[in-house]
Amino acid sequence: MSTEAHPIVAVPYVLEIVAFLVTVVVLVPMMKRIKVSPVLGYLAVGAIIGPYALGWVSDVAGVQHVAELGVIFLLFTIGLELSFERLRAYSKLIFGFGSLQVGLTAIVIAVAAWTWGNSVQVAIIIGLCLALSSTAMVMQLLAERGENATVHGRTSFAALLFQDLAVVPILILLGVFGGDSGDSLWVNVGLALGKAVLVVAVIVIIGRYVLRYLFRVASATRSVDVFTAMILLAVLATSVATGMAGLSMALGAFLAGLLLAETEFRHQIESEIEPFKGLLLGLFFMGVGMNIDFVMAFDKGIWVLLSVLGLLGIKAVIASCIARLFLPTWGASMRTGLILAEAGEFAFVVIGQATLTYSLMPADVGQFMVVVAGISMALTPVLAWLGQKVEEGLQTQEPALEVAQEDAGRIHGHVVILGFGRVGQSVASVLASQGIPYIAFDANTQLVKAMRLKGEPVFFGDGSKVDVLERAGIAVASALLITTGDVTTSETMVKRVHAQWPALSILVRARDAVHSHNLIASGATSVVPEALEASLQLSGHVLCALGLPREEANACMEVIRRNNYDALPKSKMSL
Structure with missing residues (x-):
């Protein structure tokens, strides 16, 4: 055996x-x-x-x-x-x-x-x-x-x-x-x-x-x-x-x-x-x-x-x-x-x-x-x-501003985001991945509730009001990001913030070239025209679909992007 x-x-x-x-x-x-x-x-x-x-x-x-x-x-x-x-x-x-x-x-x-x-x-x-x-x-x-x-x-x-x-x-x-x-x-x-x-x-x-x-x-x-x-x-x-x-x-x-x-x-x-x-x-x-x-x-x-x-x-x-x-x-x-x-x-x-x-x-x-x-x-x-x-x-109905003020009192050098839709959430995700603190506001109560359930520092509030921004620690913030799509509201926000805190960097989502000029004139530090960026992205995909190499398509789009941004007033624009 x-x-x-x-x-x-x-x-x-x-x-x-x-x-x-x-x-x-x-x-x-x-x-x-x-x-x-x-x-x-x-x-x-x-x-x-x-x-x-x-x-x-x-x-x-x-x-x-x-x-x-x-x-x-x-x-x-x-x-x-x-x-x-x-x-x-x-x-x-x-x-x-x-x-x-x-x-x-x-x-x-x-x-x-x-x-x-x-x-x-x-x-x-x-x-x-x-x-x-x-x-x-x-x-x-x-x-x-x-x-x-x-x-x-x-x-x-x-x-x-x-x-x-x-x-x-x-x-x-x-x-x-x-x-x-x-x-x-x-x-x-x-x-x-x-x-x-x-x-x-x-x-x-x-x-x-x-x-x-x-x-x-x-x-x-x-x-x-x-x-x-x-x-x-x-x-x-x-x-x-x-x-x-x-x-x-x-x-x-x-x-x-x-x-x-x-x-x-x-x-x-x-x-x-x-x-x-x-x-x-x-x-x-x-x-x-x-x-x-x-x-x-x-x-x-x-x-x-x-x-x-x-x-x-x-x-x-x-x-x-x-x-x-x-x-x-x-x-x-x-x-x-x-x-x-x-x-x-x-x-x-x-x-x-x-x-x-x-x-x-x-x-x-x-x-x-x-x-x-x-x-x-x-x-x-x-x-x-x-x-x-x-x-x-534990989600309570207490005024969000009080919570926001408590949150802001513990941080400085943060970014204040006004508008937490798709654009605001995308930017917040990048900030979080880099360990950069932020506080966001939005007028949509359902969105705010959903974000807070995920642990995000998002609060209900009207970002056009100075007292709201003060309670969010805007005086010690590193930048203000405005993502709202409303033309009039965003221009009003920029004017008020720039008048109160002229040294603060204000970055704004713009609707088009005209809106971009108005925002910069109101005091915005940097603007991003969404119509321009969307058209550039689509143009790049079209060129690639027609057989142009990706590197050449990107270079072409960058030239157009630079020319459009250069047309904006230089005194306030930073790229």
């Missing part, structure tokens, strides 16, 4: 891969059809095939090591959508909201864990690791729902970025509690932070000069394989560098994305990396589902339920209250708090090391915490839905 192993056994994780691909091909389209997040499908399949259910997967740790690449690629793509300049706009939220959220949440959870009979060291570790939220879960859901650029989306991202930075001191503290070093806590902290800063500085300095050159070399080969390999090398090399320094590997990938966001290869990189990110993230969510121990969940059902609800409640309340210090409304604050209420993937790492590596935490306590963390993460889509409903329910 032959004792040779079955061929399937020779291929590691083949059953897991098959189950994962079946999920992608069959379950995900079904979930999208019924308008349910595919994340729930991945979690459910992972829980079913995991060691605590059907038992098809026994090496959960091995699967998770591969699946963690999903989080790495997710942070890389987030970095690609930002830049160092745009990141500075988030600094207040990152180090203000983020630090307060992590610190206060960790203290409250640690006190609760200590009261429940855990040692001081174990309580501190539990508090710190459960204070963090799931970057993968939250960012994926925000992307699916198109909420990355909303108020709660930007605030959540800032908090998650700070949490990635907090990984370093938490791991240092875990090592100190484990007794792996004879040095003092402050010596360990100083050395680790110094090494971390050095590694980040080296990545940024070298990356700025080397990455662009390497990608130019790779693109010159005109080989998709070489270009894709260069992307993977950039992501994994920076991730390994930060990982060896004790930082989060995802933070290294984020830095790589930031560096490449400033290059001409950004859009091609996004296109090539998207399949890797999507598939590996799905595998990561399945790995989370595999950690849910149904036996323990049923044996200690009431305690698991109370612990999950307690964790979600504590984190949601604390994050919501802190967010209210930085955000204009309770609706946006509570929506932020709810989507950050779950535990994060880092909890599995810390609890595993505290239990197995350092023997700080009893095995049964560690497994209980893993189950609570896993279930809370599985509830993230529900929390996102609940946050939306809570914000909708």
Whole structure:
């Protein structure tokens, strides 16, 4: 009788891969059809095939090591959508909201864990690791729902970025509690932070000069394989560098994305990396589902339920209250708090090391915490839905001007938008993507309500009134954008604003050439004639349809555009 192993056994994780691909091909389209997040499908399949259910997967740790690449690629793509300049706009939220959220949440959870009979060291570790939220879960859901650029989306991202930075001191503290070093806590902290800063500085300095050159070399080969390999090398090399320094590997990938966001290869990189990110993230969510121990969940059902609800409640309340210090409304604050209420993937790492590596935490306590963390993460889509409903329910009929004044009192250098139709929304989307704050007004109550439900800083008001603009912080704004299509109204607005704030940049959507001349005469800084732009766009398409190369058509249209704009008065026009 032959004792040779079955061929399937020779291929590691083949059953897991098959189950994962079946999920992608069959379950995900079904979930999208019924308008349910595919994340729930991945979690459910992972829980079913995991060691605590059907038992098809026994090496959960091995699967998770591969699946963690999903989080790495997710942070890389987030970095690609930002830049160092745009990141500075988030600094207040990152180090203000983020630090307060992590610190206060960790203290409250640690006190609760200590009261429940855990040692001081174990309580501190539990508090710190459960204070963090799931970057993968939250960012994926925000992307699916198109909420990355909303108020709660930007605030959540800032908090998650700070949490990635907090990984370093938490791991240092875990090592100190484990007794792996004879040095003092402050010596360990100083050395680790110094090494971390050095590694980040080296990545940024070298990356700025080397990455662009390497990608130019790779693109010159005109080989998709070489270009894709260069992307993977950039992501994994920076991730390994930060990982060896004790930082989060995802933070290294984020830095790589930031560096490449400033290059001409950004859009091609996004296109090539998207399949890797999507598939590996799905595998990561399945790995989370595999950690849910149904036996323990049923044996200690009431305690698991109370612990999950307690964790979600504590984190949601604390994050919501802190967010209210930085955000204009309770609706946006509570929506932020709810989507950050779950535990994060880092909890599995810390609890595993505290239990197995350092023997700080009893095995049964560690497994209980893993189950609570896993279930809370599985509830993230529900929390996102609940946050939306809570914000909708908190929409009040209070005068929008009071809210606008409160919002404007917290920002400066913002853009005030009068008219939030298609043009205003398009401009606002660009501003949000660049991290530039804005406050918008519109006279359509239904539109205002719909936009505020999405977390947009849009208010009902008459932009032709000076007091409305004053409450919107026009005196400290960087520019005023008027998108209203009414000729008389826009000219009246320009005259009043220019008379009151002559140094303010006023940008206006114009109907035609005559309207453009009148607006500039009234004090507009810059105008865009919509009739001219629409005709130029159509003319360009016609030329291309007739066989003229795109570059020549664009050059022709640019000459016509320049001639028309040059006909406007030069004293007020800026292009």
